[in-house]
Amino acid sequence: MKKKFFITTPIYYVNAKPHIGHAYTTIAADVLARFHKSRGDDVFLLVGTDEHGLNIQKKAEDAKKDPQVFVDEISQEFKNYWEKLDIKYDNFIRTTDEKHKAAVQKALQTLYDKKAIYKGEYEGFYCVACEQFKNEKDLVDGRCPDHDIVVEKTKEESYLLKMSADIQKKLIEKIKSDEFKIAPEKYKKEVLSFLESQELHDVSISRKNVSWGVALPFDPEHTTYVWADAFLNYLTGLGWEGDPNKLPSQWPADIQLIGKDILRVHATIWPIMLMHLGIELPKMLFVHGHILSHGRKMSKTLGNAISIDEMLEKFGVDGTRYLLMSAGTFGEDVDVTMERMIEKYNADLANGIGNLVSRVLKLAQNFQFSIFNFQSISNDKISNDIINFEFEKALEKIWKIVREDDKFVEENKPWELEKNDKAKFKEVMQKLISDLNLISELLAPFMPETSEKIKKALEEKKTGVLFPRIK
Ligand code: MSP
Secondary structure, X not given: OOOEEEEEOOOEEOOOOOXXXXXXXXXXXXXXXXXXXXXXXXXXXXXXXXXXXXXXXXXXXXXXXOHHHHHHHHHHHHHHHHHHOOOOOOEEEEOOXXXXXXXXXHHHHHHHHOOOEXXXXXXXXXXXXXXXXXXXXXXXXXXXXXXXXXXXXXXXXXXXXXXXXXXXXXXXXXXXXOOOEEEOHHHHHHHHHHHHXXXXXXXXXXXXXXXXXXXXXXXXXXXXOHHHHHHOHHHHOOOOXXXXXXXXXXXXXOEEEEEHHHHHHHHOHHXXXXXXXXXXXXXXXXXXXXXXXXXXEOOXXXXXXXXXXXXXXXXXXXXXXXXXHOOOOOOOOEEOOHHHHHHHHHHXXXXXXXXXXXXXXXXXXXXXXXXXXXXXXXXXXXXXXXXXXXXXXXXXXXXXXXXXXHHHHHHHOHHHHHHHOHHHHHHHXXXXXXXXXXXXXXXXXXXXXXXXXXXXXXXXXXXXXXOOOOX
């Protein structure tokens, strides 16, 4: 039996088209999905868009568009970019899908019937870009620290989801025991210290003044709070219809990949909704750091984002995937600039691998070989790096082979051996070709197109320029 591997990305807001922050999470999820597929696992990669809520309602109004037309357009942009970036997802869920909305209503009705949801009042500081209530102590001069916008004090009638002390205790235990694993460790600690230092408030799960949302089945004057609606995508994306007793076979999620900005909600509201519904929690939340630009989180709201188009134009699909996955430690923040990326592209791709492949293939013109003679070698160290979300380490190890081979060519001078020492020439070429074959295999999850191109170049003994130099 194949081992199931269900992986999710956050579903992104459709208030603007995606930037490289969104691409970062999605490419990482695709790398993991491709890697697990290559090991024979039964993989399901779920991606999608989060399309309700006040922020999007306002953005559609600003654009003078009907909200459905507005979200249709931007959601399609996400799909287009994921196609351009070679993301092989198994489903793209949209929260405006009728089936998703019906399932959300069914699940909320269940929670209401169980008395986990009750009618009350909610007061707090609301950041419309986060679509979250903020604690007063987290604000900086009355502004949201992530989005630098003034938060509004809101008080309104609302339905609330109960956060009992008992549930909080159970959640803490599940996190501590890694039954609901939060990784890297520092994020687990952060969540535990938050959960252990205060009693959770009941969470508002509806909005009376937001029309763009899923109507509550038990009170159509309210719409569902966008996060409660959004979380359920992780189940509806598998075809779940809202019945806690009929779960899709891929559930629970093996890995939920998220940025650190949305950790707290994923580690509180989401598992608590599931616990109330009696549904098993995901196995793991893996939290990555932010892509920064000049020290601040790259974001649409701050307007400091590098566009995916800009990267694709300069670096191509695989160049973009490579530069994002090698930008730094995945769990930590990484600051990127176009200048540094151009430098790295030239060093590692144009001069590094591109140069090695063309050099070896030129030397191999008069050399008889078949790549089918080379065994495929799995590299456990690199596999472990990928399993541990250490993409930059895996890539560094692959590039170590590239650099060593370059040195090997310099030292052995195969162009001289070809004339003077046929036996040694053969030996040297066998090693180089076998390494290229290995490199192409190791690169496959990260740079699928390049991996294929190298394989093809070896088969046909010819190569074009893999990565043209950027001036
Ligand atoms: N819609 C919610 C998520 C709901 S999931 C049930 C949301 N959307 S978002 O459009 O704001 O996307 C946030 C996510 O996008 C982050 O958690 C991260 O995965 C990715 N990123 C957006 N900007 C990013 C960076 N600057 N750096 C890295 N990842 C970033 O929150």
